[in-house]
Amino acid sequence: MSVIPTLEADVLRRQDPELAEVLLGELTRQSTTLQLIAAENFTSPAVLAALGSPLANKYAEGYPGARYHGGCEIVDVAERIAVERAKALFGAEHANVQSHSGSSAVLAAYAALLRPGDTVLAMGLPFGGHLTHGSPANFSGRWFDFVGYGVEAESGLIDHDQVRTLARTHRPKAIVCGSISYPRHMDYAFFREVADETGAFLIADAAHPMGLVAGGAAPSPVPYADIVCATTHKVLRGPRGGMILCGGDLAERVDRAVFPFTQGGAQMHTIAAKAVAFGEAATPAFAAYAHQVVANARALARGLADAGLVVTTGGTDTHMVIVDPGPLGVDGRTARGRLAAAGMVLDTCALPHGDARGLRLGTAALTTQGMGEAEMARIAVLVAAVLREEVEGRQAREEVRELTGRFPPYPE
Numbered sequence: 001m002s003v004i005p006t007l008e009a010d011v012l013r014r015q016d017p018e019l020a021e022v023l024l025g026e027l028t029r030q031s032t033t034l035q036l037i038a039a040e041n042f043t044s045p046a047v048l049a050a051l052g053s054p055l056a057n058k059y060a061e062g063y064p065g066a067r068y069h070g071g072c073e074i075v076d077v078a079e080r081i082a083v084e085r086a087k088a089l090f091g092a093e094h095a096n097v098q099s100h101s102g103s104s105a106v107l108a109a110y111a112a113l114l115r116p117g118d119t120v121l122a123m124g125l126p127f128g129g130h131l132t133h134g135s136p137a138n139f140s141g142r143w144f145d146f147v148g149y150g151v152e153a154e155s156g157l158i159d160h161d162q163v164r165t166l167a168r169t170h171r172p173k174a175i176v177c178g179s180i181s182y183p184r185h186m187d188y189a190f191f192r193e194v195a196d197e198t199g200a201f202l203i204a205d206a207a208h209p210m211g212l213v214a215g216g217a218a219p220s221p222v223p224y225a226d227i228v229c230a231t232t233h234k235v236l237r238g239p240r241g242g243m244i245l246c247g248g249d250l251a252e253r254v255d256r257a258v259f260p261f262t263q264g265g266a267q268m269h270t271i272a273a274k275a276v277a278f279g280e281a282a283t284p285a286f287a288a289y290a291h292q293v294v295a296n297a298r299a300l301a302r303g304l305a306d307a308g309l310v311v312t313t314g315g316t317d318t319h320m321v322i323v324d325p326g327p328l329g330v331d332g333r334t335a336r337g338r339l340a341a342a343g344m345v346l347d348t349c350a351l352p353h354g355d356a357r358g359l360r361l362g363t364a365a366l367t368t369q370g371m372g373e374a375e376m377a378r379i380a381v382l383v384a385a386v387l388r389e390e391v392e393g394r395q396a397r398e399e400v401r402e403l404t405g406r407f408p409p410y411p412e
């Protein structure tokens with residue numbers, strides 16, 4: 001089966017060659033460059049098949065058994081399967097799988113627990129907080145009063161004393177633990193303790209580590225947080241989308257916060273694809289994958305440190321590595337451009353000391369392709385050579401092509 005079922009049937013190519021070219025062009029780009037963006041991965045052909053299925057046609061406002069539209073008996077089965085699989089995978093009492101994205105899941109979590117004007121304590125954006133953790137450009141910063149905690153400049157680790165002090169001083173209604181660029185495990189027990197001491201709800205925004213949690217390669221926030229928000233893409237390797245886990249006591253508030261408060265009809269094709277991904281994530285093969293993702297990130301971190309880059313926090317517990325390319329005489333933005341030209345795609349991110357941009361590298365996609373620690377060591381050397389301009393662009397691209405040729409994301 002082709003990874004783009006509609007192209008296999010030649011339907012799109014015949015009807016809309018212009019768009020067919022775009023889809024094939026993107027498949028080629030993904031297959032011939034290194035995907036080091038920590039938030040990306042390659043979903044399985046089965047997940048892609050569910051996304052491109054007739055469930056995309058169905059309107060289904062509401063929840064299984066209580067829809068505002070007729071003809072939902074079959075898609076109800078898909079959503080029930082997704083919910084049951086999510087609950088079993090993460091040991092949660094309740095799962096809502098309708099959030100269209102990670103951001104909509106966070107919006108719904110706030111809607112379930114907060115009122116406009118409430119105070120929320122979350123990681124500050126300059127230290128790795130997400131847009132939904134109080135950016136003035138986002139609904140969160142406009143509707144709530146955010147207080148930001150940070151990381152220690154020297155170690156890059158969360159400043160737990162500051163978290164406790166800020167919670168005692170500001171008495172937030174909710175505390176959010178989660179980040180877009182924190183490469184270490186969050187201490188969920190600590191955040192729970194501070195939330196209990198100060199009378200706050202605890203929201204874990206575990207968009208990044210949730211795939212590692214599914215595979216047993218990272219601690220779970222589920223026993224500690226009142227609400228866990230996550231994306232179903234990233235390491236979890238499902239379709240782009242969000243989900244929310246919580247205890248039975250908050251189930252109704254969460255469900256009503258998703259629909260009808262923040263969303264309309266559920267996207268049933270995406271929910272079916274989430275069910276497929278949860279099924280895949282429950283297998284021993286996925287557990288092995290999740291552990292390999294971390295082993296690869298550690299190998300990449302070691303290689304980059306050996307090559308002269310500064311690895312924040314001294315390493316990683318997860319799928320991401322945050323580095324300061326400064327010692328190689330290049331800033332984050334220039335570094336990203338040079339690497340992109342060589343076929344290595346990644347993001348810039350905040351650095352602990354906050355006065356320059358660093359690079360965020362992730363191993364989720366490379367590991368799905370079957371690469372291991374030896375390839376990570378080779379990529380680290382290539383990254384440093386490109387940043388130092390010791391290797392010509394053409395030569396670097398050839399090396400990338402050789403790797404992607406040996407480890408194609410969609411061999412079939």
Ligand SMILES: Cc1ncc(COP(=O)(O)O)c(C=O)c1O
Nearest residue numbers: 101102103130178179180205207
């Ligand atoms: C911590 C965190 N929260 C929320 C999101 C938002 O997810 P989405 O892009 O699906 O809205 C992300 C995405 O990277 C994230 O890392």
